[in-house]
Amino acid sequence: MNQSTIAVTGMGTVSPYGVGIPTFWENVTANRSAVDEIEDKQLRSYSPVGARVPNFDPLQFLPKKLTKNTDYFTQLSLIAAKEALTDAQLLNKDGETLVSGIDPDRVGSAIGTAFGGIQSLESGSKKLATGNSKRVGPRMISKAIPNAASSTISMQYGFHGPSVTYVTACAASANAIGESMFWFFRDDVDFVIAGGVDSLWSNVFLSGLRDAGALAVKGPDDPTTWSRPFDVNRTGMIMGEGSALFVLEPLKRAKARGAHIYATLKGYGASNDAHHDTAPDPKGYSAALAIKRALRSSQLTASDIDYVNAHATSTLAGDAAETTALQSIFGKKLDSIPVSSIKGGIGHLLGAAGAIESTACIKALESGIIPATLHCEKRDEKTPPDVVPNKSRKQRITTAMSNSFGFGGQNGILIWQAP
Structure with a gap:
């Protein structure tokens, strides 16, 4: 296999700070916390504080039909993907189609997630449990299935390369990014959009994490300070949500097309x-x-x-x-x-x-x-x-x-x- 050096030429994110890489990094370097009290009373009974994407409206970024047919976690990934692909200069001015010279057969997607569209699954379960309906809708499975983010990105832009979802808990996006290196080494792809997405604000999931002793259920008076890595008084994890995706390509190709190179994936x-x-x-x-x-x-x-x-x-x-x-x-x-x-x-x-x-x-x-x-x-x-x-x-x-x-x-x- 040709073990070429892999470059990052595009980045996109939706984080608890908001949409976009600039928003993410400005807040990180300004030492700001996105953690706060959870507004939803039912969710708050399991996880009092958390970090959610603020004021999120998918219709500001995605067509109405696409929003209707996708779970929240897929919507997060679609927005991050568009930012990353635009940043890498792979999209035309319409923001929807690949620039000429890019072979869609050689563009892949590798996405990591812990569960996928658990919110759609839980919503469907509630409909049946209440007895108000015997139907969950024909899109429930395609919205909830873990590979929905990766496959929807591929469908949205016409990528015919490998589209693989890694479901390895909290290592999922690291595995997705790392494993995609081998697609380059086998010369299967010219570009890969790789990274991860998760939003698991679900009563069932939060209850399970709480019962496992993983979630922080108490903390200081200031809820923004509950997430305390390495601190002697830490009491457990605080749940966040979001998506972060990269455009990866061989360093040689990136240089040849004059792309901005953020970093190389060395190992x-x-x-x-x-x-x-x-x-x-x-x-x-x-x-x-x-x-x-x-x-x-x-x-x-x-x-x-x-x-x-x-x-x-x-x-x-x-x-x-x-x-x-x-x-x-x-x-x-x-x-x-x-x-x-x-x-x-x-x-x-x-x-x-x-x-x-x-x-x-x-x-x-x-x-x-x-x-x-x-x-x-x-x-x-x-x-x-x-x-x-x-x-x-x-x-x-x-x-x-x-x-x-x-x-x-x-x-x-x-x-x-x-x-």
């Missing part, structure tokens, strides 16, 4: 803890194994990494296991490596976490600003020494690593490098 590693259905392996063995595989594929060493965007969900077990894995890889060097988590500002985007956190890595490479770990007022001594607490830092970096870990022991590591 990817995956593994499984084979330990527990929800808890991470406290020894961090397989998390470290995934990091080793990412370093090997990138032909880099641990000494080349100068920033880590941690998974750091604000759970005691998760933060501790990740720290143990990092210590086994970096040793004493971990004392001098900034390791931060943007979950303090946006909560946990679940299947989209690896993609939105990779966005932060790429913007950090580009801007020379490392995002902070918000609300880490008293760092747990069992976490990395430099968590960039509370305030973003100006610091030039050349190579960044993004960690993603999920239920079922899923691990996905991505390594990004300045072009």
